[in-house]
Every structure is written in C-alpha cells, then in structure tokens.
Amino acid sequence: MSGEIAEIPQAAARLLQEGTGEIARVVEALQMPRVSHVVVSGRGSSGHAGTHLRYLIETRLGLSSAAAAPSVVTRYGASPRLKEALYILISQSGRSPDLVAAAEQATAAGAQTVAIVNDPNSPAARACRHVIPITAGPELAVAATKTVVNTMLAGMLLVARLSGDAALVSSAQAAPERLAQALALDWSAWARRLSDAPAGFVIGRGLTLGPAREAALKAAEVLGVPVLAFSSAEVLHGPKAAIRSEHPILGLNAGGEVSDSIEEALATLAREGASIFSGSGPRPTLPGLAAGDPVLDAIALLVPVYRALEAEAVRLGRDVDRPPGLVKVTETL
Incomplete structure (x- = not known):
C-alpha cells in the first residue's frame, strides 16, 4: 500500500x-x-x-x-x-x-x-x-x-x-504536481488520534463529499475503526447528537462554493467540544494545500489521508496490504 x-x-x-x-x-x-x-x-x-x-x-x-x-x-x-x-x-x-x-x-x-x-x-x-x-x-x-x-x-x-x-x-x-504536493502533507496527528478512538467522523460537502466517504471507508479498512462521513449540510442535524469529544473529526475543504458551509460546521462542532482536524480555515490543525482548483483539490486531499492511515496502521503492526477478513475483489450479485 x-x-x-x-x-x-x-x-x-x-x-x-x-x-x-x-x-x-x-x-x-x-x-x-x-x-x-x-x-x-x-x-x-x-x-x-x-x-x-x-x-x-x-x-x-x-x-x-x-x-x-x-x-x-x-x-x-x-x-x-x-x-x-x-x-x-x-x-x-x-x-x-x-x-x-x-x-x-x-x-x-x-x-x-x-x-x-x-x-x-x-x-x-x-x-x-x-x-x-x-x-x-x-x-x-x-x-x-x-x-x-x-x-x-x-x-x-x-x-x-x-x-x-x-x-x-x-x-x-x-494533477501530477498537485498530487505530489498533497503527498508531502503529514496528517499523522489525525490518524494517530483516530486509531485510539472508538469512532470518527469526516465532513465534506459538494465535491468533497465523495472523498469524505472514501476517507471514512479507508479508515475502517486500514485501522479497523468505524468512521462515518457526512455533508456539512446535514451533520448539524441528527448526526451531531452522536458526536463526542473522543470522536476525532476530519474536515475536507477544497475551497469553492461550499467552503464556508464546511468551515461553519467545523467551527460549530469545535465550539461544542469536538476534536477537529483540518488543513483549511482560519486556524488549521493540519498542513494544507495552497488555494487551487476545488475540483482537483477535492481529489488531492485523499492523498494525505491515505498516507497517514497507512503509516499509522504500520505503526500499530496491522497488515495494511491484507486487512483481516477483506479481499481485493468483492463479488456480489
């Protein structure tokens, strides 16, 4: 991996x-x-x-x-x-x-x-x-x-x-240059916090909603931690009731039309005691990319997610290439 x-x-x-x-x-x-x-x-x-x-x-x-x-x-x-x-x-x-x-x-x-x-x-x-x-x-x-x-x-x-x-x-x-920049970002602080948590959350919206769901899936696969992904438009409704301080939240904000919505949701959750990890906003807690095209950056933000999860799994001694109970090709009908 x-x-x-x-x-x-x-x-x-x-x-x-x-x-x-x-x-x-x-x-x-x-x-x-x-x-x-x-x-x-x-x-x-x-x-x-x-x-x-x-x-x-x-x-x-x-x-x-x-x-x-x-x-x-x-x-x-x-x-x-x-x-x-x-x-x-x-x-x-x-x-x-x-x-x-x-x-x-x-x-x-x-x-x-x-x-x-x-x-x-x-x-x-x-x-x-x-x-x-x-x-x-x-x-x-x-x-x-x-x-x-x-x-x-x-x-x-x-x-x-x-x-x-x-x-x-x-x-x-x-894309190659932008992805190389993303590969250099160290998000290990988030992954280490997540590996000790009972569960986690990822917040995105619009172009980063798919990447948020992918980040949640990858965390479950690689670290074995249940992680849920939500749009910033919905997390402050029902899902917020399940969020506790021990649940790290990763925010994926690639900029663009929904940027303020994501930042407002993360700020609201932070004020209520949530543990926020994000490379965007006025006070980022992770290294981030300089402003770019939101379409490409929504993709690029997956790269530090992958890197951090893989490194943390290796630190814990997990088999990152063959997680327990999983196969590469899942055949369903």
Missing part, C-alpha cells in the same frame, strides 16, 4: 499521457444530444469516485444524475428504461457480477454505456459500449488508493472534454 500511495503522482501522469486520447475518442463517439440524464454505477471506493463525478456532471454539464442500484436488476429482476441515459460504470477490477449485469442491462436498454476501469479487458469493460482505462497499473493492496485517484481524475477529464471547459482541462493537466 505504501508503494502504491507513493506512486499516485506518477500514475496520474501516466493517465494524462496515455489516457487522454481514449477519453477524447469516447467523447467524440457519444451522442450527447440524446442524453436526458446520467446514471453512475459503482460500489465502495468506486461509488465514492462516482459521487465526485456526479457533482461534476450536474454542475458542469447541467444534466441530472443518480447513483445506480444494481440489485434492481440482479435481485428484483427489473429492467429500467435507460434509452436516453448516459450510463457510467466505475470499477477498479471490473469483475463484480452485479455491476456487470446492471451494465449489460443498460446497454441492452439502449443507454450509451461507458466503463471507467483499470482493466480494459474486464467483464465490466465488455459490458459497455465505450471504455476509459485509468492506466493506474497493478494495485495489489486490498485498500484501493492510486486507482481511486486515477478514477476521479479520469472522470474530471471526461467532464472537461464533454463540456469543452479549457480551464478544467488545464487544471487536470496540473
């Missing part, structure tokens, strides 16, 4: 060098005037990458988007009407039977289907009309890291090309 985290900037550079041509070909082949809505399918880390993508689709393309529920096809036997849909399947391995079956149904229903996968020869890739390989290279650790970052970056590039947004394309081109 350590080596795969260290490779994140190089993996991003490889996607920019080898993958942009394929993304351009997919964009050229898509018949966007036919598209009335977008469906994004993925589980776990892929689902969290999909949340980041769905915010981009709605804010940059003006299309409504929703997360797919594969069990609608595999368990309930339904066949959703998807002829006017752009259906995007996200899967690092491309081998989960339920995701593959749902994508096959979408293709049969007339949807324009795109697979964003690390293995372009996987069943998921074959189930879709178009394929975007993320070119992250082999990933052996159970906890996905570089494949998640490259998946989000591929989604960013796809939306940038579909929208014709030259500024977003330019921002994506800066």
